[in-house]
Amino acid sequence: MENRVILLVESRIHGDMYVRFGGRQGETYHRNVTRRSLSSLLMLYAEKQGYKLPVYCTFDRVIGLNFQKDKQGNRTPLKDENGEPLPQVSVQKGEKSFPVFITTFTVVDKETKAKIKYDDYKKLSDGEKQRYSVYPKMQVYSVFNVDQTNMKEARPELYAKIEEENQLVKPELNGEGFSFPAVDKMIEDNGWVCPIELQHQDRAYYSILNDKIVMPEKAQFVDGESFVSVLFHEMTHSTGSESRLNRIKPSAFGSEEYAREELVAELGSALVSQRYGISKNVKDESAAYLKSWLNSLKESPDFIKTTLLDVKRASGMIIEQLDKIVQQIENENSVQQNVTERSGESKDSRNFYVSVAYLQNADDTRLLDRLQENGDYDRLLQEAREYDQGDAIDLKYTFKSPIQNRGDNLLDEDDYYAVVCNNSVGGTYDIMRKVPEKEVRNMIERYGLPDNASKDVKEVAKNMVAEQFVEMTAKRMPIFEMDNGDVLQVQYNKETNHLDVGTVTNTGLAVKHSFAYDHSFTLDANLQGTHEQLSEMPEYQYEKADIGDVDNDGIMDEVTRDEKLLAEEVEEEVYCRRGR
Numbered sequence: 001m002e003n004r005v006i007l008l009v010e011s012r013i014h015g016d017m018y019v020r021f022g023g024r025q026g027e028t029y030h031r032n033v034t035r036r037s038l039s040s041l042l043m044l045y046a047e048k049q050g051y052k053l054p055v056y057c058t059f060d061r062v063i064g065l066n067f068q069k070d071k072q073g074n075r076t077p078l079k080d081e082n083g084e085p086l087p088q089v090s091v092q093k094g095e096k097s098f099p100v101f102i103t104t105f106t107v108v109d110k111e112t113k114a115k116i117k118y119d120d121y122k123k124l125s126d127g128e129k130q131r132y133s134v135y136p137k138m139q140v141y142s143v144f145n146v147d148q149t150n151m152k153e154a155r156p157e158l159y160a161k162i163e164e165e166n167q168l169v170k171p172e173l174n175g176e177g178f179s180f181p182a183v184d185k186m187i188e189d190n191g192w193v194c195p196i197e198l199q200h201q202d203r204a205y206y207s208i209l210n211d212k213i214v215m216p217e218k219a220q221f222v223d224g225e226s227f228v229s230v231l232f233h234e235m236t237h238s239t240g241s242e243s244r245l246n247r248i249k250p251s252a253f254g255s256e257e258y259a260r261e262e263l264v265a266e267l268g269s270a271l272v273s274q275r276y277g278i279s280k281n282v283k284d285e286s287a288a289y290l291k292s293w294l295n296s297l298k299e300s301p302d303f304i305k306t307t308l309l310d311v312k313r314a315s316g317m318i319i320e321q322l323d324k325i326v327q328q329i330e331n332e333n334s335v336q337q338n339v340t341e342r343s344g345e346s347k348d349s350r351n352f353y354v355s356v357a358y359l360q361n362a363d364d365t366r367l368l369d370r371l372q373e374n375g376d377y378d379r380l381l382q383e384a385r386e387y388d389q390g391d392a393i394d395l396k397y398t399f400k401s402p403i404q405n406r407g408d409n410l411l412d413e414d415d416y417y418a419v420v421c422n423n424s425v426g427g428t429y430d431i432m433r434k435v436p437e438k439e440v441r442n443m444i445e446r447y448g449l450p451d452n453a454s455k456d457v458k459e460v461a462k463n464m465v466a467e468q469f470v471e472m473t474a475k476r477m478p479i480f481e482m483d484n485g486d487v488l489q490v491q492y493n494k495e496t497n498h499l500d501v502g503t504v505t506n507t508g509l510a511v512k513h514s515f516a517y518d519h520s521f522t523l524d525a526n527l528q529g530t531h532e533q534l535s536e537m538p539e540y541q542y543e544k545a546d547i548g549d550v551d552n553d554g555i556m557d558e559v560t561r562d563e564k565l566l567a568e569e570v571e572e573e574v575y576c577r578r579g580r
Contacts (some may be wrong), residue, residue: 046145055162056143065089068538080505087154097142106135143567157504165477191325194238204230206237213238225278229269238270239314247310264310265314266514271315283303350434353418355397357387357431368429377412384419387431393451394524402432449519460517468523482540499530549566
């Protein structure tokens with residue numbers, strides 16, 4: 001393990017590795033398990049080996065792709081639509097696994113000995129935490145990259161799906177230049193933990209004494225990617241100040257401490273670059289010191305753990321801040337888009353009719369009767385406005401058409417109101433306000449969908465979910481990775497208003513379960529609720545299985561899936577399914 005890590009870092013320093021994975025990856029809904037970024041070692045390992053996808057799995061998980069389980073826990077081979085067994089997915093002969101670590105924390109009440117979830121423990125005050133004892137435990141798992149399996153040949157549709165979920169998000173281009181709006185905004189708004197000054201000079205550095213970053217102007221760099229990657233390097237340095245991660249102290253140029261900090265900065269910059277799909281090469285002035293530091297690394301391999309932990313903390317700090325700025329930019333763009341849409345809204349877009357007053361025999365309708373008899377429909381519409389009290393629209397009485405009952409007669413309408421008369425039931429008048437579909441959608445988003453909503457409104461609600469689902473799948477594929485290792489895909493069925501869950505076949509989704517969609521909750525909440533219901537089913541719970549001699553060391557290996565451990569106690573999960 002240690003020698004392999006040294007080779008990975010050494011390969012990075014010699015400049016034959018480039019960060020090309022990145023962007024926002026597919027997300028997994030997993031109950032009570034925190035989503036974490038891909039381990040830095042796994043990313044380096046993928047680059048070193050030339051794997052196309054940053055996706056890893058255990059041997060048992062690979063074998064599990066060939067089976068499905070019934071409620072009794074019996075496994076049966078997956079079959080296609082013709083009832084024929086699907087081709088078997090397996091690890092390629094001769095491939096070697098890579099070890100990853102999962103650190104778990106058991107939290108126990110000192111008096112009652114009752115256990116609580118570690119996530120709940122972290123939310124407690126410092127005083128409340130004193131009541132508990134925390135016990136860390138590290139486990140080692142052996143994983144394979146998907147490119148070490150025959151999945152691409154045996155199950156091309158599954159491989160294509162994974163490939164789609166892990167597509168590289170390309171940088172934004174302005175003409176021939178590279179642009180990262182989040183970085184530009186961070187510099188402009190002074191949004192980093194210390195000032196970033198752009199000066200027309202030839203040095204990029206972080207000043208510990210003044211706690212600031214000095215960078216050459218962007219135009220002085222060969223390209224925008226070089227500017228950003230160097231900036232990430234200096235930002236990594238700045239995370240180590242005494243007031244932050246307390247990693248660095250003033251040290252002599254060329255010293256062991258200096259070389260180690262350069263390694264942290266280079267690897268930290270590489271991980272941040274990877275996160276956003278930016279190319280990264282090692283700074284020439286850093287390479288010599290990094291190579292010399294490797295000698296110390298080889299003599300004291302324990303430094304690997306502390307160094308990579310520092311890299312993770314520093315890069316995580318940068319990514320967290322940049323993600324906030326990215327989200328802020330997206331929110332601002334969304335608001336601007338809504339303003340633009342409202343300002344360009346046409347009268348024809350008022351295509352829904354809301355009943356604001358329903359006048360029957362007991363009401364005084366003589367004026368309306370007279371205006372109708374005289375054919376004075378302009379005056380009729382003016383009088384209709386007086387019945388509108390300006391209340392919020394009632395989704396029970398909101399329709400696509402003003403004609404809802406037999407005998408209804410649309411007397412007249414303008415851009416904002418309509419009057420419907422029905423003489424077959426004693427002469428009734430329905431005063432209707434015309435509203436755009438956007439107003440109907442806003443009501444649904446704000447207050448949910450009432451059970452008595454009209455059929456037309458329910459159709460709008462289903463359209464909204466379908467649109468949200470398409471938008472979601474364009475960014476991240478909603479996939480449930482169950483405790484027993486099964487991977488389930490979910491789709492929204494607009495016709496039945498259900499979330500369909502099943503496995504992917506050559507002809508599409510083989511539905512195994514359907515769950516009614518609740519429009520009173522968000523799409524994310526419905527997905528989370530669906531996953532929770534699935535997790536309660538015995539067929540998707542953890543099991544213990546022999547996987548054979550994976551490492552060819554003469555010892556039979558065994559994988560334990562302990563639901564209580566992974567669902568309640570996992571804090572630090574190095575293995576990641578698809579990356580962030």
